[in-house]
Amino acid sequence: MSRSDGITAFDARVGDAELADLRARLDAARLPEAETVRGATGRRRWDQGVPLADLIDVAHYWRTGYDWRSFEDRLRRIGQFRTTIDGLGIHFLHRRSRRADATPLIMTHGWPGSVVEFIDVVDELANPVDDGAAAFHVVIPSLPGFGFSDKPSATGWGTEKIAAAWVELMGRLGYGRFLAHGGDWGGNITTVLAGRFPDHVLGIHTTFAEGPPGLSTDGLTPEERAWAEETADFWANRAGYAKQQATRPQTIGYALVDSPVGLLAWILDKFAEWSDTEDGPFETISRDRVLDDVTLYWLTRSGASAARIYAESHASLDPALRVEVPAAITIYPRDIEKYPRPWSEQRYRRIVRWRCPDRGGHFPSLEVPDLFVADLRAGLTEVLLAR
Numbered sequence: 284m285s286r287s288d289g290i291t292a293f294d295a296r297v298g299d300a301e302l303a304d305l306r307a308r309l310d311a312a313r314l315p316e317a318e319t320v321r322g323a324t325g326r327r328r329w330d331q332g333v334p335l336a337d338l339i340d341v342a343h344y345w346r347t348g349y350d351w352r353s354f355e356d357r358l359r360r361i362g363q364f365r366t367t368i369d370g371l372g373i374h375f376l377h378r379r380s381r382r383a384d385a386t387p388l389i390m391t392h393g394w395p396g397s398v399v400e401f402i403d404v405v406d407e408l409a410n411p412v413d414d415g416a417a418a419f420h421v422v423i424p425s426l427p428g429f430g431f432s433d434k435p436s437a438t439g440w441g442t443e444k445i446a447a448a449w450v451e452l453m454g455r456l457g458y459g460r461f462l463a464h465g466g467d468w469g470g471n472i473t474t475v476l477a478g479r480f481p482d483h484v485l486g487i488h489t490t491f492a493e494g495p496p497g498l499s500t501d502g503l504t505p506e507e508r509a510w511a512e513e514t515a516d517f518w519a520n521r522a523g524y525a526k527q528q529a530t531r532p533q534t535i536g537y538a539l540v541d542s543p544v545g546l547l548a549w550i551l552d553k554f555a556e557w558s559d560t561e562d563g564p565f566e567t568i569s570r571d572r573v574l575d576d577v578t579l580y581w582l583t584r585s586g587a588s589a590a591r592i593y594a595e596s597h598a599s600l601d602p603a604l605r606v607e608v609p610a611a612i613t614i615y616p617r618d619i620e621k622y623p624r625p626w627s628e629q630r631y632r633r634i635v636r637w638r639c640p641d642r643g644g645h646f647p648s649l650e651v652p653d654l655f656v657a658d659l660r661a662g663l664t665e666v667l668l669a670r
Contacts, residue, residue: 288455290366293374295358295431297582302351305543305581309346312544314339325561333548333555337563341551342544345574351582354575357402365431366455368448371440374431375424375452376401380409386485386667387458388419389449389476393467394528394589395550396646397430398423399576403652408660417664419462424452426468428588430579435588441595442468446475450483459483462663466490466618467645468592471600474630478604486609486635486666488659490618490647494626495602507623514620521619524553528590529597536587543581550577557645559617567650604630609669611636611662617644636665 317335320327328334361376376398379385388408392400401423408419425432427440427448449472453461462485465473470491477487500508527535538545554564554573564573580586610631614621616639624637640647640654647655 288366290364290455293363293365293431295355295363297351297355301582305578306346308543309342312342312542314544328562329552329555333552338544338548338551341570341574342547344570345543345547345578349571349574349578351575351578353571354399354578358398361402361405363431366452368451369444371427371435371448372433373424373427373448373452374398375422376405377423377456378405378409378421380418380420382410382418385409385418385420386663387422387453387456387461388663389422389424389453389461389463391424391449391463391465391469391472392426392429393465393469394429394592395553395576395580396467396469397576397579398425399572399579400646400648402575403572404648404656404659407656411660417660417667419663420456420458422453422456422458422461424449426589426592428591429585430583434585435591438595441592441599442472442475443479446472446479449476450480453483460485462486462488462666464488464659464663466647468596471596474600474606475604477606477608477610478601481608484608485670486611486663487606488611488613488662488666490613490615491620492610492612492614492622492627492631493600493620494622494629498626498629503623503625507625510614510621510623511626514622517619521556524549525593525597528593530594532587532590532594536590539580539586539590540584543577546581546586547577549586550580554646557617557619558650559615559642559644568646572649606631607633609633609635609666611638611666613638613640613647613658613662615640615643615645615647617642619645633669635669636662638662 318331320330361378363376365372365374390401405421409421428434463473463476470489473487473489477484558564560566643651
């Protein structure tokens with residue numbers, strides 16, 4: 284059903300043949316020999332990437348035990364829609380709160396994430412159990428080229444254009460002014476939203492608070508220096524995936540769209556390395572949630588199109604961009620990029636809340652959902668009070 288504002292109800296229903304094909308491909312998978320770091324324990328097991336035994340175990344569960352239909356039902360219960368902006372179809376989840384005092388909130392995922400990142404927190408954010416807690420009208424779009432959003436057929440859909448599209452999307456929903464949250468690419472887009480559209484953005488919460496480039500480490504505390512060193516080490520030694528997707532997304536895309544095991548390994552590697560765990564991501568994130576995410580990439584054939592966000596926007600955040608609206612920033616201890624507060628303050632000029640929890644990694648809404656919701660709500664409450 285299409286509305287006068289160009290928004291159409293959407294139902295994610297994949298044919299049985301697609302699921303049967305996935306299982307057949309998994310059954311026929313060709314695997315390499317085991318890694319040569321066998322015998323290592325903990326994180327050392329992952330030094331060469333996803334261990335063969337772990338991959339075999341997850342792939343077997345994907346083929347024999349995982350239920351995609353349960354995820355489809357979950358999306359259906361939240362409420363999902365599509366609309367066309369600048370010629371591109373955008374898929375999004377939308378849960379309106381029952382509360383009259385709720386504030387609109389757009390939540391943007393990153394890579395290798397998707398709307399899956401937020402499905403376990405949307406209900407509590409929209410209709411909190413505690414009547415005294417802040418409530419939100421929650422909007423969760425799929426980035427262009429991700430999930431059930433369309434794939435751009437030409438260049439141009441970088442973070443700046445996406446941020447402008449989110450303003451248009453929120454306006455069509457009747458939300459002329461709104462809050463924004465994001466991490467990873469979602470954090471970058473949230474920063475652009477706040478910096479470019481302060482008349483629409485009431486304030487932001489982000490787990491990604493990159494300062495302008497070229498700042499000195501002079502005057503930083505030992506902990507802040509360690510953060511800067513860890514972030515530099517990540518980009519120097521552990522970011523091959525980003526360089527590949529920024530320079531040759533089409534090349535890696537063939538493997539990601541043609542091989543479910545290849546796609547699983549490419550994404551599972553990041554859930555393992557970037558989460559606050561010691562021996563694999565399933566210490567904190569369920570196999571079903573990881574497979575919801577991987578299966579969404581597989582069924583929508585979005586391995587290449589999602590990778591292109593790196594080609595469009597890698598290292599493209601405007602050095603001169605400043606955020607003047609109130610900002611709440613949370614740095615989780617095992618995230619891959621952690622910027623010292625003095626650096627972040629050079630871009631985010633009104634930081635009203637800064638928190639560093641004692642647990643959590645790059646996917647906090649999946650790893651520590653209760654902590655994430657409490658922190659997000661507290662941060663956005665501070666943001667609204669600061670206006």
